[in-house]
Amino acid sequence: MSGAARRDELGSFLRARRRATDPVTAGFRPGPRRRTPGLRREELAQLSGLSVTWYTWIEQGRDIGVSRQVIESLARALRLAPAERAHLLTLAGLALPPVAPPSRTVDPLLRRLVRELHPRPAYVMNPWWDLLAYNEAYAELLGGLGGLGGLDQRPEGERNVLWITFVESRGSGLFVDWPGEARALVGQFRMALGRHPDDPRGPELLDSLRRASDVFGELWEEQTVSGFTSARKELRHLRDGRRLDLDYLKLADARNEQQSLIVFLPAE
Known part of the structure; x- marks a missing residue:
């Protein structure tokens, strides 16, 4: 900005x-x-x-x-x-100096870890929720995307958690508490925009979401801000309708702090 x-x-x-x-x-x-x-x-x-x-x-x-x-x-x-x-x-310009725009290149070992985590859904994302690497279990959880091939064939800008959540019908069907999940995502996105003011991907994604989703636009006007917290998620499997209770965990890559590994684990 x-x-x-x-x-x-x-x-x-x-x-x-x-x-x-x-x-x-x-x-x-x-x-x-x-x-x-x-x-x-x-x-x-x-x-x-x-x-x-x-x-x-x-x-x-x-x-x-x-x-x-x-x-x-x-x-x-x-x-x-x-x-x-x-x-x-x-x-107010009083936080830590902005970091360089995030890279989309994922370390090969991290990609291997994502594959090895199967059958646990897992993916790697950047600060804008772009899906940089993902496994078959995550693609299956989303349902209707044609597996890994379906995700790979999508336009790069639409391989994005925010886009899937707000623009596609599967986003509203995946989470039992979709309004709560949506509001939390918008709050985290607002914080990311403040932390990465020099990365054009943020404003570009914001503009796309506001034009494509009235719900996103309404939530954006609420000025909600929230940080990420590991939590239990209640989801519906989009293929067979099963209810899934999964613990949602986010891990930072020590060699690239602008990329995070997200893993869904069965609730205990």
């Missing part, structure tokens, strides 16, 4: 979190009926120790310097979760 786009995103994110914050929980007494939900600008400014004018400029995306102390004060006032706080710092 450019500097202007980052500032706009910072303002949008603050506005969304402000409107989602309960004034009573934040310490304000119930008063006359409010025209809009959440905190007023002056209330958040007060909680953060800022002038109303200065906070308004931040929310409006003005080209002004914002210190770490100011962002930390806003994060505390809004009671942001760790992932949301990290995203706020990233948007």
Whole structure:
């Protein structure tokens, strides 16, 4: 993102979190009926120790310097979760320097590991959920993709977990709690965009998803941010309808931190 786009995103994110914050929980007494939900600008400014004018400029995306102390004060006032706080710092240009755009080349030994994990579904992805390597068990789990050959023949931009989840009907049928899974994916994607501002694949994927999926667009406007957590997933096998309880694990490649190995294990 450019500097202007980052500032706009910072303002949008603050506005969304402000409107989602309960004034009573934040310490304000119930008063006359409010025209809009959440905190007023002056209330958040007060909680953060800022002038109303200065906070308004931040929310409006003005080209002004914002210190770490100011962002930390806003994060505390809004009671942001760790992932949301990290995203706020990233948007303010205060996180770690961006890393180089991720490579799509997968180490041959990692590819072999993915194959050897069969019959456990497994795949390797980059920060944009592009499927860089996968085994037959994962292709079978998706169902209707024609196995490995079906995945291999798809356009590169559509060999992507986000694309399959939001654009194809099989995405909504795979997870029992599809709304929860979809919202979490969007939140993680938003964080990835902040961490890799110089990689054109992120904005390209965002634009494609917004044009192809109304549901994605609606969730994107919620300004949700979330980090990855290993968890138990409830899935439906798309070929025979069986319900599957699988533990979902993500492992980073020590030699390429921008690639991750995802493995589904039978729940115990």
